[in-house]
Amino acid sequence: MKRDGREECGEGGLFEDQDFPTDDSSLFCDSSTPISRLQGHVTWLRPQEICQSPIFFPDNIQQSHPKQGLLGDCWFLCACSMLIRNKHLLEKVFPAQQPLWSDNKYRGSFCFRFWQNGHWTEVTIDDRLPCVDSALCFSHCNASSAFWVALLEKAYAKLHGSYERLWAGQVSEALVDLTGGLAECWILSDVGSEVDRKPEESQNQARTSKRRDLDLIYTMRASCTLSCSTQNIFGGGVELDQQHHAMTVMEWLDVKTVVGSSGVRLLRIRNPWGRACWGGAWTESGAGWSSLDSSEALDLQARVLQGEFWLDETEFLSRFDDVTVGYPINEEGHLQSIYTGNLLPHRHQLPGRWIKGLSCGGSRNSSSYSSNPKFWLKMYDRGEVLVSLLQHRKWSQMKDKYADTPPKDIMRRQHDHAIALHMWKVKKNRFNLSRTLNKPPCASTHCHAHQREVVLHGQLEPGHYLLIPSTYQLGAEAHFLIRVFSSSSSFLSAMKCPAPSLPSTTDGEWESTYFQGSWVEGSSAGGSRNFATHQRNPCFPFTICDEPVATVGVNVTVTLSQSCTDTDLHPIGFHIYKVPAGEQSQTIPSEDPVTSCVPHCYTQDVTMACSLPSGAYIIVPSTYQPDCTGNFTISLARRIHRRVVKSQEKLGRTIQEVSHIAVMQS
Known part of the structure; x- marks a missing residue:
């Protein structure tokens, strides 16, 4: 491009x-x-x-x-x-x-x-x-x-x-734009908010939690990119209150102290303003240097360039609100894990879209969650995996969209949607969407966040995994990109199924099933019921289960779609038969169908909605004339009744680093 x-x-x-x-x-x-x-x-x-x-x-x-x-x-x-x-x-x-x-x-x-x-x-x-x-x-x-x-x-x-x-913007976004890789933002202040909600947890416990998060990437500090941001510029002007400012972590190391066996972890920070803004224990004349060997102290002080300063980890955790970690990329273009150091040479990406009224299912709190776009991830061997969900932003529409928004709030609303990604391990040959979604995911991004990109990390066993990207709000439209980076062989594909409009309902959830089939001349292209060969047509069984509460209205919707161009259409239709007790569901019963989608029509797809009592049924799709060859897909939507999973997800916050012009003027 x-x-x-x-x-x-x-x-x-x-x-x-x-x-x-x-x-x-x-x-x-x-x-x-x-x-x-x-x-x-x-x-x-x-x-x-x-x-x-x-x-x-x-x-x-x-x-x-x-x-x-x-x-x-x-x-x-x-x-x-x-x-x-x-x-x-x-x-x-x-x-x-x-x-x-x-x-x-x-x-x-x-x-x-x-x-x-x-x-x-x-x-x-x-x-x-x-x-x-x-x-x-x-x-x-x-x-x-x-x-x-x-x-x-x-x-x-x-x-x-x-x-x-x-x-205004996020360091993580710029890192991705400059590398094509991944970056994660860890909000250190989240721990502090937990303290506010749980008075019994001490500030020391909160700092321990923060330190544990930082320990995850300490061994990779030399190769990954680190930045940090703060909401209150220490040593700066009061006009910077409630504004974020980003800085770069240039160096991060453990240093032995002269007294005692414990050491101190120091970080060298660079302020892009080009001047230091810290007056703690590790300034040029600070008290912290007296705890180190004099030669080592002089060496560390000599590394400080214009705009840089040292601070220890305790000061760092108390002063900065979040850290952004950029994943290393080697000269061959392979991503390296910040958690294990493993190379992730296997890479896949697929575009997707949330479409209003079709695939904007909202969060797991919504009964329409299952209508969100779905992807298959196949792992051939056990390996480390990173999966990211990146939503597209249309800058050209920003000004018009927020024409009535106060100017100071426009930059804070760059991210149109709060997004999340959930993953389930499944047995593809026995896959049932409703039962799968009733189970907890094996991995997720934990909450919907107002970020351009969210990242899921895990160690996965061989097998198939279902990926569902979602927005928090029901009906939120956007284009997105799914990316997978893995240490072992993997394959990413979209769940290939037609997308008929699901019935509109508020008193239950709809489970969709898809069948692929073919009419083959002389074998399974039996034609309509006007012909004796109708019995040859393919049969697709399904079951309507007993409902815990009696309902009135449509509970089944069937769509038959033929796979051909508009110039090669066959007249198509289908019948639904009830299977008598004790009979096989692979043969057409002698009784008349309980309902039919006829007459056969020259069209790409035909749809019928109906109400069926509990029992076993088969769908029999056909062309009007026998021996008409073609491929088709049947989409079956059944209304089911289950308790909606309450995920109790929390919306994340958008991190913006901005700086006031007054303090940047020299």
Whole structure:
């Protein structure tokens, strides 16, 4: 996929992108953020107009780190820091061999790639960058002559429609967009909320729970990407209260103390503002260093660069609200588990859609949950598996959709739906959907969360697994992508079945069963009841069980669909026979059918709804004339009565990291 700009050459034959022009339409979407005050003050300059000898990436890696400007996109910059130490990922985002400013082939254009909804999308921009007083007003590198961050930020802004749309976001989303991999956000403050609900649990117990979560990834700290965010900027201005700000975890290590056998776990944090904002025990003159060997203390202090600071794990857990973990990706493009370090080389993905009135079944609290889209995951061997559910976002509709929403709330409602993913282990040859859904899932994302993507993790045995993605709200429409990463051989497929509209009811649940069959000339194409060969037609048995409460109305809906083009249609219909006690359900009884869908019609599918008493039945589909060859599917929907599973799911919260413009101005 490509998202190229319309080319137009300006002075000197340099490319000018007409699809992302140098005016306010590229800067602002609704002027709802503090950068709206820049209107009328921004000029657009190429790198060679800003400095004498521009470069893309500096030789000194320490000078390549991104530094935040007047735009609140700390979440994006934390993800960009990951590219610095992963050259193979940087080259994926910025393809090599592009002419730079010193090259005689330079024409003022650059191409970047971002992973979007399952595919890599190319975005071409010109290198005219927004400036105030001849200096970059948004993100830049520590080295003033390096422009990789500013150009990448512009391409990402074009992908989203404007710079202003980068004002708030999630680190996990940017990590996925830059790698095509996975990222998870762990909300540390959830433990604190449990303390509020359970007064008997102490703060020490809460910190222990948080530490246990962090211990899961400690062995992978050198290869995975870590960031953290806080709602209250310690050492910052009071105007940052209730605003999230994201930072990068640069280093995380255990250090021995001089006194006692216990050590201390230290984390080196980088603030994208480019300045430290912490005054704890591990500042340059803090008391914490006295507990370490002097030479080791000096070594650790020497590692601190501009905008960085050390703190210990206790301080970290008390100050930060959540951590985001990006899964490592090796040079072969394989994902690596943050839990075990295992490579997950087997990868599959399939698109899906929740359609209102058809497949928007809502959460497990709803009786229509079973109508949600369904997928089969087959594991050939035991292995570690990650399954993600990613919903698509349509940025072009955001402004119109929230036209009456106060501007300050627009960015907090980027995620249209709270989503979740549940998994059941099943025996496919004896699969019954209703009985399966009555059982607890073998794995799930635990709650519906307002996230673009949720991730399910587990160790799975060989066999078949049913995956059901859902939204919390019934009737919520969206496109989505299911992705599977596994350490052993696996296969992902959609449950292939027609999608007839299920009966509308509020006093029960409907169980759907699907039969595949064929009419074969001279064998099973018996034709209608007008012919003696009708007995040859295929038979499909089903049962209506005794209902605990007598009901009135439709309890069975049958749809017969033939698999052919409109030009090759046969006239089709079907009969339903009651099977007498003691007789086999594979033969057509001599009695007349209890109900029929006739006359036979030249159509793709025919449907009939009826009310049947308890007992055994067979469906007999047929063409009007004998010996008409074709394939067909029968969809059988039966109303059942069971207690709806109450999952007591809790809605997650959307994590947004935003920064106030006032504290970023130097």
